[in-house]
Amino acid sequence: MSRLTQLVGVIGLGVRRVVGRLRGAAPGRMTVCILGVAVAVALLVVVTGISLGLANSTTVESEDIDYWIVPDEAGAGSVPLQAEGARLSQVHEVTADLRRDDRIDYASPVVLQPLQLRNPATGDQEYVIAVGVIPTDEKRRVADMKISSLDAEYSYYADGDYDGEWSGQFVAAPSVAERLSLAPGETITVSNADRSLTLTEINDREMSAGVGEVPAIAMPLAELQSLTGLDRADQADQILVSTTDPTVESELAGIYPRTDVVSRAGIGGVDATPTNLPLAMALAATLVAGGIGVAFVATMMGLELTAGRRELAVLSAVGFSGRARALVVVSETVTVAVLGGILGVGLGALATVGVNAGVASAIGIPSLATITPALIGYALAAAVAVGVCAAPYPLYLASRTNTLEELTR
Amino acid sequence: MIGAGGPTVKALDAVSLSVSAGEVVGIAGPSGSGKSTLLHLLAGLDTPTAGAVTIRGTDIAALGNREQTRFRRDNIGMVFQRFHLLPALTARENVALPLVQAGVKRQQRRKRGSDLLAAVGLADRETHRPGALSGGEQQRVAIARALAADPAVVIADEPTGELDRDTGEQVLNLLTEISDDRAVVVASHDEYTLERADRVINLLDGVRQ
Numbered sequence: 376m377s378r379l380t381q382l383v384g385v386i387g388l389g390v391r392r393v394v395g396r397l398r399g400a401a402p403g404r405m406t407v408c409i410l411g412v413a414v415a416v417a418l419l420v421v422v423t424g425i426s427l428g429l430a431n432s433t434t435v436e437s438e439d440i441d442y443w444i445v446p447d448e449a450g451a452g453s454v455p456l457q458a459e460g461a462r463l464s465q466v467h468e469v470t471a472d473l474r475r476d477d478r479i480d481y482a483s484p485v486v487l488q489p490l491q492l493r494n495p496a497t498g499d500q501e502y503v504i505a506v507g508v509i510p511t512d513e514k515r516r517v518a519d520m521k522i523s524s525l526d527a528e529y530s531y532y533a534d535g536d537y538d539g540e541w542s543g544q545f546v547a548a549p550s551v552a553e554r555l556s557l558a559p560g561e562t563i564t565v566s567n568a569d570r571s572l573t574l575t576e577i578n579d580r581e582m583s584a585g586v587g588e589v590p591a592i593a594m595p596l597a598e599l600q601s602l603t604g605l606d607r608a609d610q611a612d613q614i615l616v617s618t619t620d621p622t623v624e625s626e627l628a629g630i631y632p633r634t635d636v637v638s639r640a641g642i643g644g645v646d647a648t649p650t651n652l653p654l655a656m657a658l659a660a661t662l663v664a665g666g667i668g669v670a671f672v673a674t675m676m677g678l679e680l681t682a683g684r685r686e687l688a689v690l691s692a693v694g695f696s697g698r699a700r701a702l703v704v705v706s707e708t709v710t711v712a713v714l715g716g717i718l719g720v721g722l723g724a725l726a727t728v729g730v731n732a733g734v735a736s737a738i739g740i741p742s743l744a745t746i747t748p749a750l751i752g753y754a755l756a757a758a759v760a761v762g763v764c765a766a767p768y769p770l771y772l773a774s775r776t777n778t779l780e781e782l783t784r
Numbered sequence: 785m786i787g788a789g790g791p792t793v794k795a796l797d798a799v800s801l802s803v804s805a806g807e808v809v810g811i812a813g814p815s816g817s818g819k820s821t822l823l824h825l826l827a828g829l830d831t832p833t834a835g836a837v838t839i840r841g842t843d844i845a846a847l848g849n850r851e852q853t854r855f856r857r858d859n860i861g862m863v864f865q866r867f868h869l870l871p872a873l874t875a876r877e878n879v880a881l882p883l884v885q886a887g888v889k890r891q892q893r894r895k896r897g898s899d900l901l902a903a904v905g906l907a908d909r910e911t912h913r914p915g916a917l918s919g920g921e922q923q924r925v926a927i928a929r930a931l932a933a934d935p936a937v938v939i940a941d942e943p944t945g946e947l948d949r950d951t952g953e954q955v956l957n958l959l960t961e962i963s964d965d966r967a968v969v970v971a972s973h974d975e976y977t978l979e980r981a982d983r984v985i986n987l988l989d990g991v992r993q
């Protein structure tokens with residue numbers, strides 16, 4: 376005989392009584408109580424999952440989905456700065472086919488190549504990452520770089536060959552313009568190439584990558600290919616596809632063998648949600664779900680206890696102390712909350728799938744809410760907290776139970 | 785004296801009773817005569833305004849609430865007219881209920897529960913819940929529960945009140961059997977039940993006749 380055995384036995388009695396009622400002794404009120412907690416916890420899981428999605432995802436700031444076709448050895452985590460390794464070929468032809476698809480808003484091969492630039496007027500030199508894209512009139516960014524100031528006529532490749540008029544246009548990140556002492560309209564040269572480039576616009580921010588900011592310029596794809604020798608097989612590192620229709624994704628995967636299709640909204644990894652909105656949402660969800668859960672469990676367990684006061688009196692008659700009877704009541708309340716929590720996590724997971732499917736079909740974001748092991752643990756911990764917070768009311772009712780009165784009624 | 789905020793009633797007056805181990809004592813009397821009050825005093829569920837209730841040398845009337853509960857757990861088994869089994873628990877779990885608070889390990893509780901159910905002829909009903917048992921079977925489970933902690937005294941309040949004659953007789957046989965090494969006090973207004981007692985105490989308006 377030990378206190379621990381006694382404690383485990385008393386807590387186990389509470390659990391057994393709940394399970395026994397659910398298995399047929401008196402399932403009605405207990406089932407309703409568990410369902411109530413389950414709904415509250417499911418709400419918590421979904422809203423917190425959305426909050427996590429908002430906090431972690433780069434997809435939600437844009438109505439567009441950007442897919443990146445990348446050679447599979449490039450990996451999904453290196454999209455912004457993958458400049459070496461396997462490349463995609465015949466990219467202009469493939470991109471032209473993609474652009475004919477009505478579901479696709481914009482498509483462009485992307486080349487990322489290091490270039491050494493020199494300002495002949497000042498002698499300043501700078502190594503930069505050059506981002507080659509097919510220009511467009513639309514206000515778009517690729518790798519954080521605005522490309523709308525580049526001539527959309529794309530004259531150097533206008534007839535499908537690399538022999539058109541050299542535009543030499545480029546957009547520079549602020550740091551590049553500063554280090555080369557460049558202003559819009561001024562010209563620089565590319566080391567080891569007989570070509571000059573003219574600055575059309577200074578970008579409003581630096582290109583960011585996982586490791587920090589990168590000195591970068593954006594320029595017409597074909598001209599960068601020509602400067603770097605990638606024009607021989609019409610090669611690019613990746614192909615960017617912007618769409619509002621997630622059904623495109625499966626088709627993109629089949630264009631090239633051994634490629635991955637990566638989904639994200641911005642190549643530069645711009646913070647999607649700079650505010651504390653996700654935290655506020657998660658907090659609000661916890662408070663609302665917790666409040667609903669506590670009120671529901673306290674009320675239903677109070678009713679359950681009122682109907683079963685005689686059973687508490689029997690416990691007293693067979694030698695259960697007041698403290699042990701209170702522990703039985705707390706154990707039952709927490710057990711109900713935990714069972715509701717487990718069911719709620721399941722319901723929440725289903726609801727998360729539903730929310731994501733609905734959001735994907737409505738506004739094209741493939742994954743808004745997320746569910747993680749940590750979130751499941753959080754939800755179960757919240758369920759336990761609901762049980763503990765709801766316990767005082769049934770405990771109060773239990774303390775008012777008159778053993779003799781109940782046994783002789 | 786019983787008041788509870790209302791008019792005070794003298795439920796028992798100068799009742800003196802001594803019960804030995806191995807003895808079955810019947811408490812007789814009409815409704816309101818004080819039978820149940822006497823049993824509640826013996827069980828430590830109620831406290832007399834004067835006098836003493838001594839079991840195994842301990843005056844339980846002088847104990848605090850907590851000590852009374854502990855003493856009841858270790859020394860007194862109770863059988864109620866309406867069985868008072870916990871409906872969510874199986875027969876075996878109901879029998880072993882007093883052992884939970886006593887801190888007995890689960891395996892030992894299960895064995896004790898099984899042994900006692902076998903002793904009252906319900907070995908095949910271990911996993912049945914009270915709702916699946918007849919009235920007689922429920923009362924036998926209640927008697928087994930009263931014996932779980934091997935108490936010195938078993939107190940039965942109208943143990944056959946809800947049972948037919950045949951089933952009641954089985955229950956009375958059981959109560960008689962368990963009195964070999966303990967005191968059994970049975971309150972009833974049923975003559976047939978009282979006939980099984982070694983001696984009968986008659987109460988009328990709280991006074992021993």
